Amino acid sequence: MHVFADFAARLRAILVTLAAEGVIGHLPDLSRVVVEPPRDPSHGDLATNAAMALAKDLGMKPRDLAEAIAAKLGADADVASASIAGPGFVNLSLTETFWRDQLAKALRDGEDFGRPPPRSDAWVNVEYVSANPTGPMHVGHCRGAVFGDALARLLEFSGEPVTREYYINDAGAQVDVLARSVFLRYREALGEDVGEIPEGLYPGDYLKPVGEALVAAHGSALRNQPEKEWLPVVRTEAIAAMMTMIRADLAQLGIRHDVFFSERSLHGEGGAIDQAVEELTKHGLIYVGRLAPPKGQLPEDWEDREQTLFRATSFGDDVDRPLKKSDGSYTYFAADVAYFRSKFERGFNEMVFVMGADHGGYVKRLEAVGKALSGGAARVSVELCQLVRLFRNGEPFKMSKRAGEFVTLRDVVDEVGRDAVRFMMLFRSNDAVLDFDFAKVVDQSRDNPVFYVQMAYARTQSTLRKAVEAHGELPDSINFSLLSDAGELALIKKVAAWPRIVEQAAASRQPHRIAFYLHELASDLHSHWNRGKDSPDLRFIMENNPLLTHARLGLVKAVALVLASGLGILGVSAPDEMR
């Protein structure tokens, strides 16, 4: 239990006591009561709004209630002072001893520090990337990939079991286009001059090796078959080749998935889609009808006709959604329904979808599917990532989409490195547009947050290495009461804040909070370090004072383990030294 939760519990106990003593009439609803760090540190270490939040319910004046609470809290051995401020805040300052104990606890917990107890009630499915298997990953996929991976790591760290899933869109018309494109490369590999790649096919060179592999496997046997014969064969091999490439791209970013789920596997007579539609039909959620055309400008090819529709509007969507195309085959959405059902039947009770902002229109229909099929038993959360704008030295970096001229994810990682890509993608709220400047991201200065945070970690490691030379290994028992400098105590408090940051980041599904916290922690470390320049008696390693050195190294070690944990959640390396 972290410091703030700890004191929330103590506060609750105090209210129980006050009720027993008759000071307050009853034990009120505490859901609006918070114990949190005050915005202004001069107000103390903790603040609670309890008196203001509960005054009305208890029929008391906030200040009177605050008096009663502050008196009890002030008697707590860990509380140095309890005061009342403003309209009824109770501000607490905790004893230095209490904070030093938190430091000792952090060191005892080691890499588990900040990790809440595992939850047995959660089983989360995080679906992310799910790029179409028609080519290499490009930068547009990057943010969602990194975000999804970091979110999965964050939830895992928070004790929620996570399965990482990739949905392969291997059933639509575009994988047929892929197959035809590859077939051309196959004929090319057989020695034919295929000339320009026709409009509408994928022109990229990356398909050449796939054509060559087909020759190696089939010789010229496919060449004279009708398309009906060769297409499924070529398609299967092409998709497999694309997925191999995509996995390699992802691996380069440090991303892996537990499950690769094939959309195609849902199709077929009596298959998962049929079953899902049948289930919806049984619940009366499917009908045949007409949709009103969208207001505003009418699509040119709009044709008013009857469709098989899912009653998404019964579950909060704006419009009912079609399940069948005009040729009678299922829509992409129909497969989505079956896919959700698969996840639900596999036991997940939270489905997280990480998507680009251009998929914002999908949120309501996915939520509707979730409600319809799980009866509210599964939570659907959609995390949208806004787009990334590329810059080079401040100049917008245009990429031409035609002729396969796009910036691949591989290009970006090759140029700036995995750590820089990942950290920068996470150093922004995911629903804000992100500017990514190649020059700034590799800059080796404190202006670059990646460098700044990694530098802080490297600094802890070099300090610990040097300390071992000077004083040998850290002993098991350390006298932390020697830590009394304001900068040291501030660092301790920052370290002690870590578990709460993890809790909030996980609850809000916002890994960027981890990145911002790490930047602050690094800043506190650097700034304390710099104080040692002017005041040598504040340096971590004190040649003539091993006991003080040990205490300070304990603090350095705690900072290091939190930095390492945090960077681990972001999937960014914690280097022992900067090169």
Place this chain on the structure above:
RNA sequence: GUCCCGGUAGCUCAGCAGGAUAGAGCAACGGUUUCCUAAACCGUAGGUCACAGGUUCGAAUCCUGUCCGGGACGCCA
């Protein structure tokens, strides 16, 4: 026309399950330093939280409306 996201310091952005005098980095300004433990440090200034209503003890945060920017809107996946 409808829906989603954003609008906070000159710039880039945090903060938003309601809390006190709204924060950080950069830029600006002023000073210190050229040392060293790892790529200088300290300080100052800078705000109608887009706008208007509402909810309440209290709103950047929640609700309604408006404006601006971005995205999306049956049979593509």
